[in-house]
Amino acid sequence: MSEAMENRKGRVLVGTVVSDKSDKTIVVRVATLVKHPLLKKYVRRHKKFTAHDPENACGMGDKVKIVEYRPMSRNKRWHLVSILEKAI
Numbered sequence: 001m002s003e004a005m006e007n008r009k010g011r012v013l014v015g016t017v018v019s020d021k022s023d024k025t026i027v028v029r030v031a032t033l034v035k036h037p038l039l040k041k042y043v044r045r046h047k048k049f050t051a052h053d054p055e056n057a058c059g060m061g062d063k064v065k066i067v068e069y070r071p072m073s074r075n076k077r078w079h080l081v082s083i084l085e086k087a088i
Contacts, residue, residue: 010068014084017062018048025076026053028066051078061087 015030028049033042050073051066058064062083069079 012065012067012081013049013078014063014065015049017058017060017064017087020053020056020058020060024053024056026051026058026064026080028064028078049078050076051080052076053080058083059087 013028013030015028017026018029019027028051029046030049031044031046034045035041036043049066051064052069052072058080063085064083065081066078067081069077071077072079
């Protein structure tokens, strides 16, 4: 399934799992660098995404790759592709 998810069109993001308390759902925090318009320095911005984790494989602190997917609930529009790095 992950290989089929990898080839889908849409955005692919890499982030850290912040919460895995819900069943088959994870919350992923994605950081991006944005250039500040006035100060001209790079500032790190964070955003949280809810993603579908069908096997409940992720734990807090894991580095994961998620892909844009069809709406599964009110807030869930992302799907887990792979776990890049497990937390210690």
